[in-house]
Amino acid sequence: MGTIGSTDTLTDMHADDPYPVYEWLRETEPVYRCRTGAYLLTRYTDCRRVLSEREYFLAPGGPWPSVGTAGRCAPVLSRVMSAQNPPRHTRMRTAVARSFVEHVRRQQPWVSSLCDHLLEPVVETLRYGVADMTTLAEAFPRDTIMHVLGLPQGDREHVSTLVTDIFPTSGPLPEQDRDGTVAMRQLTAYLQGEVARRRRAPRDDLMSELVRAHTACPEALPHDELVSILTGLTVAGYPQIAAGIETGIVLMIRHPEWAVFLDDPVRARMFVDEVLRYDAPVQFTPAPRIPARTVVLGGVTIPAGAQVWPVLGAANRDPGVFTRPDEFWPGRGEARHLSFGGGAHYCLGAELVYLEMAMLLRRLRQRLPDLAQARPPAQRVGRLRGFTSVAVMRTEADRHDR
Template sequence: MRAAVARRFAEHVRRRQPWLSTLCDHLLEPVVETLRHGVADMTPVAEAFPRDTIVHLLGLPWTDRELVSTLVADIFPTSGPLPGGEGDGAAAMRRLTEYLQGEVARRRRTPGDDLTSELVRVHTARPEALPHDELVSILTGLTVAGFPQIAAGIETGIVLMIRHPERAVFLDDPVHARMFVDELLRYDAPVQYTPAPRIPARTVVIGGVTIPAGARVWPVLGAANRDPAVYSQPDEFLPGRGGPRHLSFGGGAHHCLGAELVHLEIAMLLQRLRQRLPDLAQAQPPAQRYGRLRGFTSLPVTRTERRS
């Protein structure tokens, strides 16, 4: 089922790159204007860019952006208690699923040039390859994973770009920009925990710790990405480092479907910021988000040299 989706998703992302570039400039324009005379918070831009992108790629109505934001925030809390302590997001998930089912039905009647229409066509031609329930499930997953995590990566990237100007030069060309993004995803994974716990069917011992059958175990991706047995200088931000691929995209059959989109969006916004605001600086310490999702709840920036 992923094979039926992955290639088409990648094609839509490639075709929409000019649109993404225009959106990026549009969102940055008010920031550039504000920074002529004052301080700007980068978190709204970091959140709007991936949100508007996934809404556009899926062909969802532009006027539904705030509805989608609200539902996703209820399903995937961006801050707050650690895993196991969140409120029940089941009601929001049902609403989002019903909403997307309505979008699928609308594409059956009036298909368009968007990813949802393309997947509906795949389902119609080969329902055994992409059953209806799985089609809706994939659309739900793309929507829920499509912007809070990318926003957190953008926020982290802005902070690292400012704090490590000597390494921000990696953003000056596409190959090295990818290294910069990969390292920030390792260094401070946007999603610190797996989406769901692991539950052993029998009692096991891992690393000298007994885990009883039925226990809820939350693997910490952020810790794995800084394992000193795997990475040298794990607590240093070193773009271009060697070593195994980080676990922020998962792995195997569950490797993140939107990994290329993540690289594209984070790199594009950071590169555009560096080009338009090379003297960007922190106005005050950013407010770190705690919980399953990283990033910042506020990220005030200024310029070291005012430009009229």
């Protein structure tokens, strides 16, 4: 994994298995200063503090006092909700939070039907051979968020391409990421066109609800913030969930002793919770936090305006908080993992994540209880965890029975 301490360490964090690096950092340099000047936090307590105390640790998208430009996030992300501070963040979150949750609840029957529809070709393929589950893992959350927002399903390939080009720019090293500025402009223009259509002909979708809210009170939800909300929901709406589903499928197969949790709706959520703790789809926060004044974390003095990156994947395996943290152990009943962030920026879509992951994993367990790995899964290398290939098959004895 390289010579930790003599390199920037971040390359090792993006490796196939970053957890030995996280362990070394937690034990020796829990507040690690990179050559870029950014600080990485790997202990649970430090990460939780930074995520919770928004008056001291600010998001990078808006103006803040006594903070230089070094702490700002890439322009492509500067207007999304997760990068904002009060009062803008409060206004944006208030405008969308209740409508989003209520609309997702109303759409659960549709989501359930979609899940069954997408499973059918997988079941058929597995009657005769091998299926790669990454296609299913991406299609389910992608089609769901597009339906919730009201985006035409015929545009899914176009939207997928843009999101793929945008998402890597949210990593901790912008200079090493692909430039998603052009794709972000294209996605914004596309969403503005959809907003204009909702003004002319509202529908039963979340976008129409937000457009109505903007029309009724543009001061509470300005047009640019409306588009920013839609952009954030589109970009964050499925790549991370797809990665979580991929990991969940792999862990379900590797740990049949725990897969029985999926037979019960309540314990299925516990299973998903442990998937998210054990191998979080997003290992870092979407944007850094910026100290508004000089602070001390883990005995290290961090100047105002610096970039502070909570490493969620490291915090979730802190042995000071979790018993035997490197073991997959659903229902462990310990501290809440940090995969959804914390504080005012706690993930807006957390309930959608639980809904989709638990639903799909449960249906797989019900329809295909005899799944096995056809070959070792191919781990995705990069900021987003998950797998580029999850090839599965059914055991020979039961392949043709269902």
